[in-house]
Amino acid sequence: MPARPDAPRWSARVDPAWSLEAWRAVAREALQRQVAPEQLDWLPGGESSLLDAPSVLHAPLPADAPARVPAVPRDFLELAATCLCHGEPQRLALLYRMLWRITHGQRGLLTNPADPDVLRAMALAQAVRRDSHKMKAFVRFREVPGEEDAFIAWFEPTHHILDRVAPFFARRFTGMRWAILTPARSVHWDGHALAFGPGGTQDQAPRADANEDLWRTYYASIFNPARLNTRMMQLEMPAKYWKHLPEAALLPTLVRDAGDRVQDMHDRAAQAPQRRIPERHIAVRGPATANGDDLDALRTAAAACRRCPLWEPATQTVFGEGPRDARVMLVGEQPGDAEDLSGHPFVGPAGQLLDRVLGELGIDRKALYLTNAVKHFRFERRGKRRIHSKAQVTHINACRPWLLSEIEHVRPAVIVCLGASAASAVFGAGFNLMEHHGRWHTLEDGTRGLATVHPAWVLRQPPGAAREDAYRLLRDDLANLARDGNLLDPAP
Numbered sequence: 001m002p003a004r005p006d007a008p009r010w011s012a013r014v015d016p017a018w019s020l021e022a023w024r025a026v027a028r029e030a031l032q033r034q035v036a037p038e039q040l041d042w043l044p045g046g047e048s049s050l051l052d053a054p055s056v057l058h059a060p061l062p063a064d065a066p067a068r069v070p071a072v073p074r075d076f077l078e079l080a081a082t083c084l085c086h087g088e089p090q091r092l093a094l095l096y097r098m099l100w101r102i103t104h105g106q107r108g109l110l111t112n113p114a115d116p117d118v119l120r121a122m123a124l125a126q127a128v129r130r131d132s133h134k135m136k137a138f139v140r141f142r143e144v145p146g147e148e149d150a151f152i153a154w155f156e157p158t159h160h161i162l163d164r165v166a167p168f169f170a171r172r173f174t175g176m177r178w179a180i181l182t183p184a185r186s187v188h189w190d191g192h193a194l195a196f197g198p199g200g201t202q203d204q205a206p207r208a209d210a211n212e213d214l215w216r217t218y219y220a221s222i223f224n225p226a227r228l229n230t231r232m233m234q235l236e237m238p239a240k241y242w243k244h245l246p247e248a249a250l251l252p253t254l255v256r257d258a259g260d261r262v263q264d265m266h267d268r269a270a271q272a273p274q275r276r277i278p279e280r281h282i283a284v285r286g287p288a289t290a291n292g293d294d295l296d297a298l299r300t301a302a303a304a305c306r307r308c309p310l311w312e313p314a315t316q317t318v319f320g321e322g323p324r325d326a327r328v329m330l331v332g333e334q335p336g337d338a339e340d341l342s343g344h345p346f347v348g349p350a351g352q353l354l355d356r357v358l359g360e361l362g363i364d365r366k367a368l369y370l371t372n373a374v375k376h377f378r379f380e381r382r383g384k385r386r387i388h389s390k391a392q393v394t395h396i397n398a399c400r401p402w403l404l405s406e407i408e409h410v411r412p413a414v415i416v417c418l419g420a421s422a423a424s425a426v427f428g429a430g431f432n433l434m435e436h437h438g439r440w441h442t443l444e445d446g447t448r449g450l451a452t453v454h455p456a457w458v459l460r461q462p463p464g465a466a467r468e469d470a471y472r473l474l475r476d477d478l479a480n481l482a483r484d485g486n487l488l489d490p491a492p
Helices: 020-032 074-083 091-102 116-138 162-172 211-222 230-236 239-244 246-267 295-302 337-342 349-361 393-410 420-427 455-460 465-483
Strands: 010-014 040-044 150-154 177-181 185-189 194-198 328-332 368-372 379-382 385-388 414-418 440-442 448-452
Touching: 010 020, 010 091, 020 074, 020 091, 040 091, 074 091, 074 116, 091 116, 116 162, 162 177, 162 185, 162 194, 295 393, 328 393, 328 420, 337 349, 337 385, 349 455, 349 465, 368 393, 393 420, 414 420, 414 465, 420 448, 448 465, 455 465
Parallel strands: 010 040, 150 177, 328 368, 328 414, 414 448
Antiparallel strands: 177 185, 185 194, 379 385, 440 448
């Protein structure tokens, strides 16, 4: 329904212009006052002018105005949130025009991909998503001189994406203090919360740090000249970002020498692949990782472990606990949510089920040393929940020195592995848990080993007969400990 020729004009100001909440508040007022898109001048920012039309907030409210504006599809709100981050000045008017159409008989507007407004909005959203992807890929943090664990990055995005992308960096670099400066806006992470502020200049960010030589060495080592495609490389890494990237200085040389390196690879004599034989045993008396003679020193060293990326989103390292002379060591797979928050192993639902099994077998948990093959919680976020995600082989290998050192310090007579990841860490990658569970094995130094399912696996079975059978399997395997009473006695 077009506006009358004599209809008054109004202004709608959005501050900040990229905020969905700010835009929705103004758009809601305009809808309630039945102000058509043709009557509105959308203005970004908080400054006003004497030449502006009166604010839409001063427009009269019709007598038949609804108490609430009609609900709109969630897809439109998600599209609007993305489009608002674009630098296009007309995006505010475009979104209100689409909103007006949706609430005035065209609720299925977004299902028409040929509609000019929909096409334009989709193009703006795609540009914002591309810019966000580039920021995630090309931000490079540099260490602040004279400050411990403090980093600053300078970046020049095309659109207003800092608020949109900052939570990604908070999740990715939870364990360090950092700031990202852009010309229009800045954000700071203190390890707990994000704080936004005014923009900055490139001079406020460090020019370089000691880590850049290491990064350049790494980039040069993974550069594959046989797969060089300069056109695609420029599309994925446009030259405008090169000034932010320490590895960019290597590109001219790497590209120039790519042909010679490929020819050298072609001329090199072929080598027969080495047969990989799964490792069946571990050297359980390996050297300690920490500089110290006791578990306390080892625990302190493990708290600062950076061997794999799992430390970044995790709350803390979850180290082993129990008597230093325990005859039996129980090795689980990795901490869960409760363990990550408390810092203690086997305190969540799986730990409670383990306590129940031990109680039925007459085994005192306090006599056991409990630890995990992986010391940090690996998870995926689903809303506010953190869902357990299986640790990878690289995570197990990264944590293996800590497990070896725990075994070296405790020197248990028996190691019990709970779950496939724990069995892989102790018995080797070729160990088949379901084939060999419940059987005694002997490690290279004479330590006895036993593997069974993890209590968490039992809890994942469907309630009823399947879970009861799984529980019985775990209990019967652990009953091997109870049959040998000497194992649970203090070490001589």
